[in-house]
Amino acid sequence: MANINQALTHQMIAREAAKILWEENSVVRNINLDREVEFSEEVNGYKKGDSVRVMIPPTPVTYTGSNFAGGGAAPAVNETSVNLTVDQQLHVPLTFTAKEKKLELSRFRERFLRPAMSSLNSKINQVLLASMVAQTSNVVGTWGTVPATRTPWRNASSMLDRFLAPEDERFAHFSVDANDALAEANAPLFHTADELRGEFSENAVGKFAGLEFHKQLSLPVQTNGAGAGYTVNAAGQTGTTLAVTAGTGAITAGSIISIAGVNAVHPITGADMGVPRYFRVTANYAGGAGNVQI
Incomplete structure (x- = not known):
């Protein structure tokens, strides 16, 4: 809490805004941040900038028998890479006078920061979820049908297993309509004290089939064309x-x-x-x- 004789600084406000964003945005919290530190690393005295290269290890080939590479030439071991780039910048303009800067930080947070970060949260979720959908090729369930049973979610988890996705951090971002459709089926599932606490404080619905569920209002809607017979x-x-x-x-x-x-x-x-x-x-x-x- 700010001292009454100390005006709030831009740094204090920015830190508090970032804290709100992290606490209340489940999509951001679900993103792997292992590469974050690399953006600020220095190489030979220079910052890396807004892009880092992520190396992709090759997939080794296993042969049967005692002959090296099955009697043929061993495949070349080529390590490929993809670029991870910071290419999105979003902000909410926030202006205030010296009068507002004399507020206690907790009061400033509720009166000014929380509404601003709520707006920014919604836009960030929209951008991130659209990007995730655009990069996902696998699908389960029935197009145009809101899943009302547990089966599609089991199928989604199995699809991740099939392509060797790690099992420790899996999240399902689903619509409020899907949550409503699953209301009765969810009743005996999402019931532990921690999960109930998460539902009310973090918009987390619970866990099922290895997935941690989060309700979202910004999921993109896909409209398929009439293409047929190709x-x-x-x-x-x-x-x-x-x-x-x-x-x-x-x-x-x-x-x-x-x-x-x-x-x-x-x-x-x-x-x-x-x-x-x-x-x-x-x-x-x-x-x-x-x-x-x-």
């Missing part, structure tokens, strides 16, 4: 462009498609999993024969 134009295609023919109707960006005969494989062994591999369409496609971006 076939691929020749087999053996690779890359991010899929040549198609003999189809009608538009396919909207964000739609998730599967290709007959193309199944998901185990990320390490390459074994066929017996379930379709899904692909996300990355650009609107008008229809007819042509190239769909995936």
